[in-house]
Amino acid sequence: MTKGSIEVKVKFGGMMAIALLLMCCFAIATHAAEINVPATVPAGSGLTIPSSGSGSATLYVAGPGTAIKRTVQLGREIRLGADELQNAGRYVVSLDGNTATFFVTAGPVQSIAFLARPSRVPADTPNVITGTAFVFDKYQNLVLQPQPVKFELTANGQTTSRTETTKNGVAFAKLDSSKKQGPAQFVASSGPASVRRVVQEVASDPCSIRMTAVRDKNGILARTDPIHDCAGNPVSDGTIVTFTSTDAKGKSTVDARIRQGIAEAELPASNDATISVASGVVVGNEIQWRGGQ
Amino acid sequence: MRAIFSAVLTLAALAVGAMVFPTPPSVLAASTPSIAISVEHATPREIEETTQKSLARDYATAWQAMTESLDQNRADLISANFIGTASDKLTATIHEQTKAGLHQHITDQGHSVDAVFYSPEGSAIELHDTAHLQIDVMDGSKVVHSENATVHYVVLLTAAENSWKVRVLEAVPGF
Numbered sequence: 117m118t119k120g121s122i123e124v125k126v127k128f129g130g131m132m133a134i135a136l137l138l139m140c141c142f143a144i145a146t147h148a149a150e151i152n153v154p155a156t157v158p159a160g161s162g163l164t165i166p167s168s169g170s171g172s173a174t175l176y177v178a179g180p181g182t183a184i185k186r187t188v189q190l191g192r193e194i195r196l197g198a199d200e201l202q203n204a205g206r207y208v209v210s211l212d213g214n215t216a217t218f219f220v221t222a223g224p225v226q227s228i229a230f231l232a233r234p235s236r237v238p239a240d241t242p243n244v245i246t247g248t249a250f251v252f253d254k255y256q257n258l259v260l261q262p263q264p265v266k267f268e269l270t271a272n273g274q275t276t277s278r279t280e281t282t283k284n285g286v287a288f289a290k291l292d293s294s295k296k297q298g299p300a301q302f303v304a305s306s307g308p309a310s311v312r313r314v315v316q317e318v319a320s321d322p323c324s325i326r327m328t329a330v331r332d333k334n335g336i337l338a339r340t341d342p343i344h345d346c347a348g349n350p351v352s353d354g355t356i357v358t359f360t361s362t363d364a365k366g367k368s369t370v371d372a373r374i375r376q377g378i379a380e381a382e383l384p385a386s387n388d389a390t391i392s393v394a395s396g397v398v399v400g401n402e403i404q405w406r407g408g409q
Numbered sequence: 410m411r412a413i414f415s416a417v418l419t420l421a422a423l424a425v426g427a428m429v430f431p432t433p434p435s436v437l438a439a440s441t442p443s444i445a446i447s448v449e450h451a452t453p454r455e456i457e458e459t460t461q462k463s464l465a466r467d468y469a470t471a472w473q474a475m476t477e478s479l480d481q482n483r484a485d486l487i488s489a490n491f492i493g494t495a496s497d498k499l500t501a502t503i504h505e506q507t508k509a510g511l512h513q514h515i516t517d518q519g520h521s522v523d524a525v526f527y528s529p530e531g532s533a534i535e536l537h538d539t540a541h542l543q544i545d546v547m548d549g550s551k552v553v554h555s556e557n558a559t560v561h562y563v564v565l566l567t568a569a570e571n572s573w574k575v576r577v578l579e580a581v582p583g584f
Contacts (some may be wrong), residue, residue, distance in 0.1 A: 155582065174547060174548075174553075176511070176548065176553045176554065177432070178506075178513060179502075180499075180502060180545045180578075180579075180580070181497075181498040181500050181501035181502075181505070182502065182503050182505055182546065183502060183505035183506040183508070183509050183511045184505070184509060185509040185510065185511055185548060196433065203498050203501075204579045205579050205580040206560060206579075206580035207547060208544070208554050208556075210546065210553045210554040215554045215556070219580065219581065219582050222579075231528060231532060231533065233529070233530035233532075234530070246527045246528075246530055248529065248530070250533075250577075252494075256494045256497070256498075257579065258563060258565065258579055260426070260563060260581065262577075270429075274500040283526075284525055284526060284535055284537075284563060285471065285535070285563070285565075285577075286526050286528075286533075286535060286565075288453065288528065288529060290529065322503065388555050
């Protein structure tokens, strides 16, 4: 091999190397082309991604509920179906080494998750019933755009309603219980979605207690009049009423449950006793029992 | 000549490979992420200290379970920490990943969490989570996407028997 031919070969080799590096740079520049996707896409609406170049490449999509690996033809539009973009959240698209991200956002309200508490409340009490509503679209995505939610409480033909606007997908309301006891329909609605719960409104604490006492073959029979709350509702059967008799021998206490609206108790016989009655924080009348009357 | 050509080609291939398919960092996905929770903005009910602690514990465990399940494509790992919609969607992700031969390697670098809603009866909490994540989308052993991302999540947790479970986990562009 002559010196001249070696120089030619070295020069040829150098040129080849430069050409190869240029090709690599070109390839990298081609790969660096951006994937054009919108910043946000409504849930369930699909997406078309334009592509350039020729030949085939592998498309990857990773998102909530989605993982796609698909061979696509470069130079053609790439279609992501509506069923592939139903879940709200962040999606990553990778094509031929290029990547992009976009967000799928929730659609219109289609359903409500409604928490109504408590299931049993005293009647005629302010701010005792709470309702919390989370609003979702038809793909069970939390709808984060502000939405009106109507809370409606109906009991004994009377309706109380309040409309609140969701914040971060949730709205809540506190409502008063109605004057009269009975089942109340508690409804939360937004757009086409509506959810109903039943809240049992019961009489609250007794308003006052009045009792009478009579001699009994075993002692003294103390009995209340029908017991009502301050709204006139009969206090629930099962509520405890405490009768107390105090005399020279000491104190006798009987806890009795209200049955059919009244409570009664048999106290020990005594010739000189003070009889009192109470339920919760409410104290009833007092009877001075003298000489057996 | 052939040796020079081969060497240049190898170097070029390595350079391109390094740029297109970077190696994922080797961090244990199993570690519990750090969760810093602020509860000052929670309404309408205040969050008690014990609730705040259990929330941080359960949310961290949920993220640990999620990163492991997405990496190993194991839906059985999520049932203890996810419920309802979040569970369904995570299960669907794992199912689709398995079908496509993909998985995600997420290195959790910590969460800054703001509690924004605590329901009056105390059964639901909503969080705004700013998560710092290293995300690698893998096709088998090949990295097809790698990024260091700050991702915002709206999270809804509901009280279960003795823990908080994630019911909604949605990434959003911002708060």
